[in-house]
Amino acid sequence: MHRDQMSEITVLPGTNRNGKREGFDQIIIRPGDTLSIVGPTGSGKSAFINDIEVLAQADTVTGRRILVNGVPPSDEMARDPSKKPIALITQSTRVIADLDVSRFLELHIEARKQTHIKDLIENTIALANEFTGEQITRAMSMTALSGGQTRALLIADAILIGRTPILLLDEVENAGIFKERVISCIKECRKTVIFVTHDPYLALSTDRRIVMSNGAVVKVLEPRERERATIARVSEIDDLLWDLRERIRSGDLIGEEDAIDEEIGVPA
Amino acid sequence: MKLAIIAGPASVGKTAVVRQIIREFRESSNPAYVKIDVVRAFEDEELREEFGIPTRKVYSGDLCPDHAGIMVLQDAISWAQNVGSGLLIIESAGLCLRCTPYTTQSFGIAVLSAVSGSNSPLKMAPMIAQADMAVVTKTDLVSQAEKEVFREYIKEVAPSIDIIETNATQGTGMRYLMKALAAYPDLSDAAQIVLRGSPPLGVCTICVGKKEIGWQHHFGVIRPLEEADNIYRGD
Numbered sequence: 001m002h003r004d005q006m007s008e009i010t011v012l013p014g015t016n017r018n019g020k021r022e023g024f025d026q027i028i029i030r031p032g033d034t035l036s037i038v039g040p041t042g043s044g045k046s047a048f049i050n051d052i053e054v055l056a057q058a059d060t061v062t063g064r065r066i067l068v069n070g071v072p073p074s075d076e077m078a079r080d081p082s083k084k085p086i087a088l089i090t091q092s093t094r095v096i097a098d099l100d101v102s103r104f105l106e107l108h109i110e111a112r113k114q115t116h117i118k119d120l121i122e123n124t125i126a127l128a129n130e131f132t133g134e135q136i137t138r139a140m141s142m143t144a145l146s147g148g149q150t151r152a153l154l155i156a157d158a159i160l161i162g163r164t165p166i167l168l169l170d171e172v173e174n175a176g177i178f179k180e181r182v183i184s185c186i187k188e189c190r191k192t193v194i195f196v197t198h199d200p201y202l203a204l205s206t207d208r209r210i211v212m213s214n215g216a217v218v219k220v221l222e223p224r225e226r227e228r229a230t231i232a233r234v235s236e237i238d239d240l241l242w243d244l245r246e247r248i249r250s251g252d253l254i255g256e257e258d259a260i261d262e263e264i265g266v267p268a
Numbered sequence: 269m270k271l272a273i274i275a276g277p278a279s280v281g282k283t284a285v286v287r288q289i290i291r292e293f294r295e296s297s298n299p300a301y302v303k304i305d306v307v308r309a310f311e312d313e314e315l316r317e318e319f320g321i322p323t324r325k326v327y328s329g330d331l332c333p334d335h336a337g338i339m340v341l342q343d344a345i346s347w348a349q350n351v352g353s354g355l356l357i358i359e360s361a362g363l364c365l366r367c368t369p370y371t372t373q374s375f376g377i378a379v380l381s382a383v384s385g386s387n388s389p390l391k392m393a394p395m396i397a398q399a400d401m402a403v404v405t406k407t408d409l410v411s412q413a414e415k416e417v418f419r420e421y422i423k424e425v426a427p428s429i430d431i432i433e434t435n436a437t438q439g440t441g442m443r444y445l446m447k448a449l450a451a452y453p454d455l456s457d458a459a460q461i462v463l464r465g466s467p468p469l470g471v472c473t474i475c476v477g478k479k480e481i482g483w484q485h486h487f488g489v490i491r492p493l494e495e496a497d498n499i500y501r502g503d
Contacts (some may be wrong), residue, residue, distance in 0.1 A: 050408075050440070053412070054440050054441055056440075057443065059439065059440070059441075059442070059443045060438065060439075060440050061438055075444065077413075079415045079431075079432070079444065081412075081415075081419065087412055087413075088411075088412045089411065089412070090408075090411050090412070092409060092410070092411065094409070094410070094411075095384060095411065095414055096382070096383050096384075096386075096410060096414065097385075097386045097414050097417055097418075098385055098386055098387070099386055101418075104413075104417060107416075107417040107420045107421075108413050108416055108417050108420075110420055111416040111417060111419060112416070112421045154411050154413055157413050158412075158413070161413075162412075162413070243416070262277075
């Protein structure tokens with residue numbers, strides 16, 4: 001199967017840290033679905049998306065199995081990056097490669113067997129610059145990029161160079177990127193996306209929410225319309241906090257007139 | 269009996285890979301383990317305690333550790349056969365990146381770390397090029413894009429090598445290594461085993477390109493598995 005074809009992913013249950021089977025029969029992730037994974041630190045959120053990324057076959061600590069289009073993936077799909085339908089952006093924003101931005105992207109383009117290398121490098125850097133306020137240029141060293149720049153570049157890379165139908169994003173909110181722009185871009189590209197997140201806005205804006213505890217999935221929520229009013233409210237609060245954060249970062253004194261509007265306040 | 273030879277720089281996670289292999293084969297193959305090191309090594313004691321399998325170590329002292337490994341290999345095969353092992357695992361000291369300890373009739377595994385810098389596969393080219401499989405460890409510490417870039421560098425050195433990416437402490441991705449090792453043939457005639465590549469020039473008979481394994485075939489500073497002292501054997 002070529003990676004550009006849409007793929008349906010099925011997650012089959014494993015066990016929690018005490019060896020007890022997880023509370024679901026299967027989770028099917030269809031093309032264009034958006035999911036969030038929530039739960040306390042250490043509850044197994046990253047392990048869940050890692051299982052999907054490595055296309056686990058009961059060979060990880062969780063014991064989960066992943067099917068692609070209903071069947072176990074071929075070895076080729078699991079092992080050759082150019083055949084894999086999945087891209088993972090990890091929590092880590094460390095880059096060890098001692099390369100400049102354009103060489104790094106060029107090598108990744110070769111790994112993914114894409115063409116039009118020059119244009120693709122330019123477009124990827126341009127898209128990354130839509131996600132971050134700190135300008136990235138092609139001659140910058142990968143190891144010298146800030147956390148926000150690295151995250152922005154890796155997301156742009158996953159969308160344009162990885163070009164996979166499925167994106168796994170592990171706590172994207174932690175690095176200084178424009179998360180609304182990232183979400184809208186992912187939706188425009190009709191990607192399937194799974195966010196591991198502690199961010200209320202991100203968690204609420206997905207179709208389904210998977211709740212983790214003690215290494216296992218304990219709930220799969222489908223809020224549908226019920227949370228719509230809250231999302232709008234959270235979005236307003238988020239904008240307010242964003243604005244405040246930017247002003248504090250740029251050295252403003254925050255006066256009385258900026259006191260948080262009671263009207264927005266805490267959601268009812 | 270199968271023979272697996274594991275090489276790679278220091279601290280890349282060779283022993284973590286060995287642990288996973290032992291875990292997989294302990295029921296079926298009674299693995300035996302030999303660690304080659306220069307001054308001190310603890311892996312043999314740790315693995316013996318953890319898995320209750322026969323283990324040994326060899327200190328190379330003044331001899332090059334890869335050469336010491338080659339010197340003792342014939343003895344080590346006999347030892348492992350005598351203790352009834354179906355899988356002998358040899359772990360190199362991981363110092364010199366030029367000499368490759370892989371032999372004929374053995375499964376050669378090069379272990380690399382994903383956090384060791386993009387050029388590291390180029391620096392250890394002979395060690396990768398003559399292996400059957402490259403195992404990239406610590407891939408949980410880098411992004412997927414970076415993992416794929418690292419893979420390109422390995423392919424530059426050895427275009428057709430089998431590459432697996434793993435977080436070896438958890439064993440992610442190791443199933444491909446286990447499959448390949450299980451499918452690899454047993455060694456057929458230990459007396460016929462020779463090195464796959466030519467070691468660099470030097471002063472002992474291994475250094476100058478003699479490929480036989482076993483100290484009986486060499487001159488200069490040699491090393492049997494028993495009697496840990498250096499033995500000089502004429503010229």
